[in-house]
Amino acid sequence: xxxxxxxxxxxxxxxxxxxxxxxxxxxxxxxxxxxxxxxxxxxxxxxxxxxxxxxxxxxxxxxxxxxxxxxxxxxxxxxxxxxxxxxxxxxxxxxxxxxxxxxxxxxxxxxxxxxxxxxxxxxxxxxxxxxxxxxxxxxxxxxxxxxxxxxxxxxxxxxxxxxxxxxxxxxxxxxxxxxxxxxxxxxxxxxxxxxxxxxxxxxxxxxxxxxxxxxxxxxxxxxxxxxxxxxxxxxxxxxxxxxxxxxxxxxxxxxxxxxxxxxxxxxxxxxxxxxxx
Amino acid sequence: xxxxxxxxxxxxxxxxxxxxxxxxxxxxxxxxxxxxxxxxxxxxxxxxxxxxxxxxxxxxxxxxxxxxxxxxxxxxxxxxxxxxxxxxxxxxxxxxxxxxxxxxxxxxxxxxxxxxxxxxxxxxxxxxxxxxxxxxxxxxxxxxxxxxxxxxxxxxxxxxxxxxxxxxxxxxxxxxxxxxxxxxxxxxxxxxxxxxxxxxxxxxxxxxxxxxxxxxxxxxxxxxxxxxxxxxxxxxxxxxxxxxxxxxxxxxxxxxxxxxxxxxxxxxxxxxxxxxxxxxxxxxxxxxxxxxxxxxxxxxxxxxxxxxxxxxxxxxxxxxxxxxxxxxxxxxxxxxxxxxxxxxxxxxxxxxx
Amino acid sequence: xxxxxxxxxxxxxxxxxxxxxxxxxxxxxxxxxxxxxxxxxxxxxxxxxxxxxxxxxxxxxxxxxxxxxxxxxxxxxxxxxxxxxxxxxxxxxxxxxxxxxxxxxxxxxxxxxxxxxxxxxxxxxxxxxxxxxxxxxxxxxxxxxxxxxxxxxxxxxxxxxxxxxxxxxxxxxxxxxxxxxxxxxxxxxxxxxxxxxxxxxxxxxxxxxxxxxxxxxxxxxxxxxxxxxxxxxxxxxxxxxxxxxxxxxxxxxxxxxxxxxxxxxxxxxxxxxxxxxxxxxxxxxxxxxxx
Numbered sequence: 001x002x003x004x005x006x007x008x009x010x011x012x013x014x015x016x017x018x019x020x021x022x023x024x025x026x027x028x029x030x031x032x033x034x035x036x037x038x039x040x041x042x043x044x045x046x047x048x049x050x051x052x053x054x055x056x057x058x059x060x061x062x063x064x065x066x067x068x069x070x071x072x073x074x075x076x077x078x079x080x081x082x083x084x085x086x087x088x089x090x091x092x093x094x095x096x097x098x099x100x101x102x103x104x105x106x107x108x109x110x111x112x113x114x115x116x117x118x119x120x121x122x123x124x125x126x127x128x129x130x131x132x133x134x135x136x137x138x139x140x141x142x143x144x145x146x147x148x149x150x151x152x153x154x155x156x157x158x159x160x161x162x163x164x165x166x167x168x169x170x171x172x173x174x175x176x177x178x179x180x181x182x183x184x185x186x187x188x189x190x191x192x193x194x195x196x197x198x199x200x201x202x203x204x205x206x207x208x209x210x211x212x213x214x215x216x217x218x219x220x221x222x223x224x225x226x227x228x229x230x231x232x233x234x235x236x237x238x239x240x241x242x243x244x245x246x247x248x249x250x251x252x253x254x255x256x257x258x259x260x261x262x263x264x265x266x267x268x269x270x271x272x273x274x275x276x277x
Numbered sequence: 278x279x280x281x282x283x284x285x286x287x288x289x290x291x292x293x294x295x296x297x298x299x300x301x302x303x304x305x306x307x308x309x310x311x312x313x314x315x316x317x318x319x320x321x322x323x324x325x326x327x328x329x330x331x332x333x334x335x336x337x338x339x340x341x342x343x344x345x346x347x348x349x350x351x352x353x354x355x356x357x358x359x360x361x362x363x364x365x366x367x368x369x370x371x372x373x374x375x376x377x378x379x380x381x382x383x384x385x386x387x388x389x390x391x392x393x394x395x396x397x398x399x400x401x402x403x404x405x406x407x408x409x410x411x412x413x414x415x416x417x418x419x420x421x422x423x424x425x426x427x428x429x430x431x432x433x434x435x436x437x438x439x440x441x442x443x444x445x446x447x448x449x450x451x452x453x454x455x456x457x458x459x460x461x462x463x464x465x466x467x468x469x470x471x472x473x474x475x476x477x478x479x480x481x482x483x484x485x486x487x488x489x490x491x492x493x494x495x496x497x498x499x500x501x502x503x504x505x506x507x508x509x510x511x512x513x514x515x516x517x518x519x520x521x522x523x524x525x526x527x528x529x530x531x532x533x534x535x536x537x538x539x540x541x542x543x544x545x546x547x548x549x550x551x552x553x554x555x556x557x558x559x560x561x562x563x564x565x566x567x568x569x570x571x572x573x574x575x576x577x578x579x580x581x582x583x584x585x586x587x588x589x590x591x592x593x594x595x596x597x598x599x600x601x602x603x604x605x606x607x608x609x610x611x612x613x614x615x616x617x618x619x620x621x622x623x624x625x626x627x628x629x630x
Numbered sequence: 631x632x633x634x635x636x637x638x639x640x641x642x643x644x645x646x647x648x649x650x651x652x653x654x655x656x657x658x659x660x661x662x663x664x665x666x667x668x669x670x671x672x673x674x675x676x677x678x679x680x681x682x683x684x685x686x687x688x689x690x691x692x693x694x695x696x697x698x699x700x701x702x703x704x705x706x707x708x709x710x711x712x713x714x715x716x717x718x719x720x721x722x723x724x725x726x727x728x729x730x731x732x733x734x735x736x737x738x739x740x741x742x743x744x745x746x747x748x749x750x751x752x753x754x755x756x757x758x759x760x761x762x763x764x765x766x767x768x769x770x771x772x773x774x775x776x777x778x779x780x781x782x783x784x785x786x787x788x789x790x791x792x793x794x795x796x797x798x799x800x801x802x803x804x805x806x807x808x809x810x811x812x813x814x815x816x817x818x819x820x821x822x823x824x825x826x827x828x829x830x831x832x833x834x835x836x837x838x839x840x841x842x843x844x845x846x847x848x849x850x851x852x853x854x855x856x857x858x859x860x861x862x863x864x865x866x867x868x869x870x871x872x873x874x875x876x877x878x879x880x881x882x883x884x885x886x887x888x889x890x891x892x893x894x895x896x897x898x899x900x901x902x903x904x905x906x907x908x909x910x911x912x913x914x915x916x917x918x919x920x921x
Binding site for chain 3: 087111212
């Protein structure tokens with residue numbers, strides 16, 4: 001009988017224990033423990049206090065406003081994002097590379113700078129506000145404008161690589177089989193684009209829900225009218241109402257988790273479709 | 278250096294990729310691990326190198342158990358499938374890498390390293406290319422650099438993972454001859470993985486054929502080719518016509534095809550028969566009673582031989598037959614002609630029941 | 631034969647017509663994109679510099695003489711210099727861990743890495759107020775020992791660490807996943823140790839991606855507003871970073887200095903974008919650089 005023995009389990013590249021240990025430690029200290037504070041703190045509050053904070057009419061109005069404006073901004077970005085990605089991948093025109101890079105401006109520009117700039121531009125005597133027959137700054141429309149700015153790059157940057165990698169032959173095959181350009185887009189390109197466009201939309205939407213810096217200036221912060229949910233957290237903190245701030249944060253956090261889940265499912269869907277092709 | 282692989286098993290999750298692999302490689306041998314993809318051959322090679330851990334079993338080099346030894350203590354040369362050359366280093370520094378990372382007290386001097394790398398560059402016939410980067414080389418050149426890099430640390434064994442897989446046919450053939458030549462001059466114990474039987478048979482001293490995580494047969498190329506151990510190998514090695522039938526009373530019968538099966542005198546079982554394409558005799562007139570009627574469907578001359586596709590008149594299955602040009606013109610065969618086939622050599626396997 | 635020619639001709643007119651149509655569509659699409667980007671990106675960017683320089687160079691430069699503005703610039707520098715190196719080191723560490731080893735719970739770790747991006751920056755500030763403020767045991771203990779984190783520089787640093795953590799780690803995880811482990815294996819087989827492998831093989835291969843992540847992390851660290859706003863306490867000259875100082879000035883109707891400070895930050899954002907554009911190409915090459 002030959003020796004058959006269980007070999008010691010180990011990894012080939014050295015350093016696993018050390019790097020895993022340090023990584024977990026850092027993530028726990030900087031992400032996990034601080035975030036769990038929200039739940040620890042709200043658990044201490046008790047159900048009754050928690051619900052009365054969460055369902056306060058002014059707070060509910062802020063959720064609704066955040067949701068409405070984020071959704072609208074997300075939809076505008078979905079349409080223009082796909083259009084921008086299409087133009088940047090399919091056509092050649094002067095300054096294309098510059099414009100391509102410029103799309104990232106909202107990522108690079110500090111949010112408070114964007115906030116004061118947009119407020120000034122869209123105020124009654126600002127460059128753009130002057131041209132418009134209706135008020136933008138200090139209205140939900142102004143909030144939407146700021147959120148469009150902030151969320152602009154997400155859909156573009158998700159859709160662009162898909163269009164870039166899209167095999168030209170597939171399109172040509174569709175055209176050679178007699179499909180019109182519109183039919184080709186609708187039946188061949190659009191289905192492949194959809195998961196990426198939707199993940200971009202979900203990312204922009206999630207970012208908009210939590211956005212603070214670029215919105216507080218243009219919103220005007222009138223109770224029940226132009227108060228967004230993140231502002232409510234700050235307001236409650238300034239009133240030293242930590243419980244209410246925490247309760248609102250927990251609701252927003254759960255909403256973000258739900259969105260994160262949606263994004264993951266979309267990306268999984270996208271990955272599967274991509275693998276099939 | 279000899280290598281013993283003792284009862285090695287390995288699973289990925291619930292999938293068992295290696296099932297109790299057991300064999301020994303003699304010092305100086307050149308071994309081919311041959312098998313279809315997913316047969317476990319690359320996993321076995323990586324376990325020998327220490328790039329992966331076996332769940333069970335032992336790897337023994339020259340009587341020394343290295344199952345749990347660190348990779349750097351094994352002193353193996355490994356040539357990766359896609360070469361894994363360091364893109365940020367020149368060819369020279371790629372080859373010198375294994376020497377440059379030695380602890381200072383074992384590290385050769387700069388001059389010695391330079392001499393050694395130049396010797397290796399001349400061995401792989403790339404003397405003028407030392408200052409180039411891998412991205413400036415062709416596939417075959419990269420492959421040779423990968424080999425030189427592996428040889429620089431003077432390994433006691435050399436392992437190659439699909440060494441010619443990514444190259445085109447002509448370069449492949451050249452490198453194959455060159456590897457055989459190199460092995461003869463350096464004499465280092467080597468194992469290479471391939472799914473190309475021609476490659477395995479042309480280069481290796483012995484071939485290990487793997488399938489489904491198990492070893493199907495080990496032997497010299499001639500032995501494996503002439504005496505396949507089982508139906509899988511008959512199918513996998515070379516091309517063969519396959520007959521499915523019954524064995525009874527020392528005879529194998531499949532439709533109108535009948536042949537003697539003296540290996541199985543008394544049994545009554547299901548069986549498989551294999552006939553190589555060049556082991557047929559074609560006759561215009563039937564002679565004897567172990568003859569099969571078939572219709573010529575297609576005639577294709579390829580160089581000195583002629584390939585024929587025939588349709589069996591009983592089962593309508595296709596048969597592939599090869600014969601030399603002279604024989605073909607002597608018989609004066611044409612498409613759509615009915616002929617009679619006899620076999621010169623057939624291998625019968627019982628499949629049980 | 632004649633039929634074929636005829637159908638050929640009709641096909642040609644069809645393709646001429648459709649190419650004309652697609653040229654119109656092309657014009658329309660490009661114009662729409664230009665208009666949209668002009669309104670939403672170009673006009674705001676130009677207006678920042680216009681507002682900043684409206685009163686002339688003298689007023690512009692005198693904005694930076696304000697001690698509170700100067701101290702905000704100093705604080706932003708300190709915070710950035712503390713945050714970027716820490717997140718770079720741990721970003722590399724975590725990317726290495728999740729891409730070079732297989733282990734249970736890996737997805738959990740990656741989710742934790744992504745988490746700060748999906749959380750509102752305001753919440754990113756709030757959690758540290760809860761953790762280190764007077765409402766938790768830890769906070770009370772720290773305050774009793776005279777260690778003030780909230781409404782102080784350490785709080786700003788920690789909140790910025792949280793918000794900017796994913797940049798380096800995410801960029802490297804996707805790049806290193808793409809590159810695989812073959813090069814590290816080759817290095818180890820050739821006798822190199824873990825450190826040698828990292829510095830000689832891994833680092834040169836990820837350097838562009840690393841730089842890219844650092845630049846994004848840096849830009850966000852400089853510009854972070856929401857999280858910092860919650861933990862800083864807005865003490866002028868003490869805990870105001872540049873973005874907070876912009877808010878202060880704006881709320882005090884000091885528009886010229888506010889836009890002057892904003893113009894510096896915008897200039898920095900433009901430099902970031904240019905570097906990003908240059909690096910993107912190199913990162914692409916590094917990801918596909920395998921033969």
